[in-house]
Amino acid sequence: MGRRGENIRKRKDGRWEARVVQGRPVCGKTNYKYFYGKSYQDVRKKKNAFLSGMTFPPSSAIPSLAEDCGVETPVRDVAAQWLESKKLMVKESSLVCYTTMIKKHILPELGDIPVNMVRSALLTEFMEKEKNSGRLRGGALSDKTVADMKSLLMQILQFAKTRGMLYALPECPSVGRCQPDVSVLTKQEQGRLEEKVLEEDTPFSLGVLLALYGGVRIGEVCALQWKDFDFKNETVTISKTLSRITDTDEQADSKTKVVIGTPKTNCSLRRIPLPAPVFHYFIQRRCSDDCYVLTGTVKYMEPRVCLDRYKRLLHRSGVADHTFHALRHTFATRCVENGVDIKSLSEIMGHSDVKITLQRYIHPSMDTKKAQVNKLPCFDTGGQIRGQDYAQIA
16 A cells, blocks of 8 residues: 555556646646556656656656746755754754855755755765765765765755745665774773873863763763762763854854853763762862862863863873773773673663664674673583583583
8 A cells, every 4th residue: 555645546447546746726726647557666666756857757847836836946045944944943053063064065066056956866966976075084075974964955855845845855865874983992091091090180080080981972071060960879960061163143253152052962961870989089079069070160171172181191191092982982882891781871871772872882892702702602622512511402
């Protein structure tokens, strides 16, 4: 059976029929174009090919709602309307990210094109061009940037469709997205880093320990104040994140500004426990409630300053270069290695799904892998079975 809303049905004569609206009631009588086939897949393919303007019929012959009503709204106007609709729905930092991507990538290539003329072939050409025209990875945009761009563009086109400016959503090419390699500190590196942190014993040391033993993100560390600690229950409440974003106010003196807002997602609002020895270390260095943990004063530290100090700390510790986010991955990996259950770990890290924790944050070391395979019952060097007796298992 066809899905609800597809306008595809099976006729009494056994054939399948699909229909496409070619005009709106407000512009006159509704007209339909019909497609017939022996199967649901057959007529659906014909219908989608017609809507996307690929092969059947030629794209120049495809009518659209906007064309029927004499409206040709350019993509840049639709994008501006979409951004305006998002102002009260997303965080300011997200809105700035959307605006930047639209201005730098989408508008230069598609801005002047009427939205009702956007076809699959055009989107394919655009995505390929953008993927190979960046400055990262030897002249190409990262997979994540391309995937984010595709998602943003499809949201804009969907917005146009719901408002009658676009007849049907064109198909957009799939974007292959590989998970980036994330480094994790080895146990030896973690030991050297912790040794240097405890030796220097500065407020910044507390931020590194929070990431290593709580999986806290860099923006969350920068926003953390001593009032966020529950010393009775030995927990820390993560309810804020600090970041520097582009200031969209044209009258502002600076191009950027610092904002302190809610964390990445609703699940990132969380209360996390710390190991007892680590929490005791924090208790001994407690400051007044309004002081920031990283500075020990009422003045915060920005993420870029935090990252710079972290890099210098790695150098003094004799540890290879790692991102600050690698500490979060290291925390997750050590938890799994020491038997922490995945559900608890997922909630501590603020993930909405344990799959995210498993797929992105667990990086078993070779020692761990060897320990796991050595659990298999096997023969010893003398050819005798060790571990379990297979005959008894059978």
